[in-house]
Amino acid sequence: MDQTPIGQILEDELAERGWSQADFAVVLGRPAQFVSEIVTGKKEITRESAAQIGAALGHSPQFWLNLQDQYLLAMQERDAKAQAKLGDVRRRARLNRLGPIQILQRRGFLTGKTLDDLEREVQELYELDSLDDTPRCEIAAKRANQGEDITLLQRAWVFCVRREARRRPPVNEYSRSGLDKLAADLPRRVRTPEDFADLPGRLSNVGVRLVYVEALPSAKIDGCATWVGKHPVVGLSGRGKRLDKVFFALLHELAHILHGHVDKDRAIVEDLDDKDESDQEVEANMSGRNWIFPNGYPPVPTRIIGPWVEKKAAELGIASIVLIGQLQKSGWLDWRTTLVKGAPSVADILPTWNQVRR
Numbered sequence: 001m002d003q004t005p006i007g008q009i010l011e012d013e014l015a016e017r018g019w020s021q022a023d024f025a026v027v028l029g030r031p032a033q034f035v036s037e038i039v040t041g042k043k044e045i046t047r048e049s050a051a052q053i054g055a056a057l058g059h060s061p062q063f064w065l066n067l068q069d070q071y072l073l074a075m076q077e078r079d080a081k082a083q084a085k086l087g088d089v090r091r092r093a094r095l096n097r098l099g100p101i102q103i104l105q106r107r108g109f110l111t112g113k114t115l116d117d118l119e120r121e122v123q124e125l126y127e128l129d130s131l132d133d134t135p136r137c138e139i140a141a142k143r144a145n146q147g148e149d150i151t152l153l154q155r156a157w158v159f160c161v162r163r164e165a166r167r168r169p170p171v172n173e174y175s176r177s178g179l180d181k182l183a184a185d186l187p188r189r190v191r192t193p194e195d196f197a198d199l200p201g202r203l204s205n206v207g208v209r210l211v212y213v214e215a216l217p218s219a220k221i222d223g224c225a226t227w228v229g230k231h232p233v234v235g236l237s238g239r240g241k242r243l244d245k246v247f248f249a250l251l252h253e254l255a256h257i258l259h260g261h262v263d264k265d266r267a268i269v270e271d272l273d274d275k276d277e278s279d280q281e282v283e284a285n286m287s288g289r290n291w292i293f294p295n296g297y298p299p300v301p302t303r304i305i306g307p308w309v310e311k312k313a314a315e316l317g318i319a320s321i322v323l324i325g326q327l328q329k330s331g332w333l334d335w336r337t338t339l340v341k342g343a344p345s346v347a348d349i350l351p352t353w354n355q356v357r358r
Contacts, residue, residue: 003074007039099156153219161235165209165228174207183254187292188317196349209233212350223249225256232257241347244325251288
C-alpha cells in the first residue's frame with residue numbers, strides 16, 4: 001500500500017511541469033492557500049477537488065482519491081489507538097453474531113459496563129468455552145415461524161431460560177412417574193390465574209424447573225423444553241398471556257419431556273402451525289388434550305353457547321377458557337368467537353415465578 005502523502009505526490013507533479021503552487025491555484029481557479037493546504041496535508045482532497053486536479057493534470061478523479069485513501073489507510077494501520085478501536089469493533093461484531101446484545105442489555109440479562117465484562121457475560125449465558133464456538137442447546141420449542149431455522153432471538157430466549165434454571169435448580173431429583181401424574185392432574189388444578197402461582201413449586205417437587213422469561217421482541221416463541229444438568233426444564237414466554245394458551249404451552253412442553261423427545265443429546269424445534277405437524281408435535285399435542293379430556297373429547301352441540309360451556313367445564317373440572325381454547329383448536333369455535341371476551345390473563349402471575357422480574 002502506497003504510504004506517500006498525497007501532498008508530496010501533487011508537489012512532484014507540479015515540479016515536473018514547472019508550476020508553482022500559485023500557478024496551479026490559478027489553473028484551478030482556487031485560492032493559493034487551498035493548494036498549499038493540500039500539499040502540506042492540512043486539507044483532504046474531496047470529490048470536487050479531485051475532479052479539478054484530475055482535469056488540470058490529466059488524471060481521473062478516482063486516481064487522486066485512491067492515492068489519498070491508500071495513504072490514509074496506511075497511516076491508520078500504523079496508529080495504535082485506531083487499531084485498538086477497530087479491534088473493539090470486531091469484538092462487538094462477534095458478540096452480535098452470537099445474539100441480540102442490545103435487546104439482552106435492555107432487558108437486563110447482560111449488565112457488563114466494559115467490553116471485557118460483556119464478553120464474559122455472553123460466554124457464560126451461551127455456555128461457551130470460547131466466544132469463537134457455536135452455541136449448542138437441546139431444545140424442543142413451540143414456535144410460530146414454520147419451516148425456518150431457529151433465529152438469534154429465539155436462541156437467545158432459550159439460553160436465558162437455561163441460565164435462569166441454572167440459578168435455582170429443582171429441590172428434588174427428577175421423577176418421570178411423578179411428572180406423569182402431575183401433568184395429568186394439572187388441568188383440574190389450574191382453573192384461575194392465581195392457580196399459576198404455585199406451578200414452579202409443584203414441578204420442582206418432581207424435579208422439573210419451570211421458568212418464565214418474557215418473549216423477546218418478534219421472537220415468535222411460546223415455550224421450550226430443555227435439560228440443564230440432571231433436570232428437565234420448561235420455559236414459557238407467556239406470549240398471548242391468555243390462561244388457556246399459556247397453560248397448553250406448558251402441557252405441550254411437559255409432554256415433550258415425558259415422551260423423551262428432548263434430552264441431553266437431542267434437539268427438537270417445531271412450530272404452532274397445525275397444517276404441517278411432525279409426529280412428535282402430534283404426540284405432544286395429543287398428550288396435552290388427553291390430560292385435559294382424560295375420558296375423551298366431550299360431545300359438542302351444533303350451537304355452542306356460554307351456558308353450555310360453563311356447565312360442561314364444571315362437569316370436566318376444568319377452566320371454561322381451557323375448554324373454549326380446545327374447541328377453537330379443534331375447529332368447533334371460530335378464533336374470533338365472543339366467548340373469549342374477558343378471558344383471564346396470567347400476565348401478572350408469570351413474573352412472580354422468578355426471583356428477579358425481567
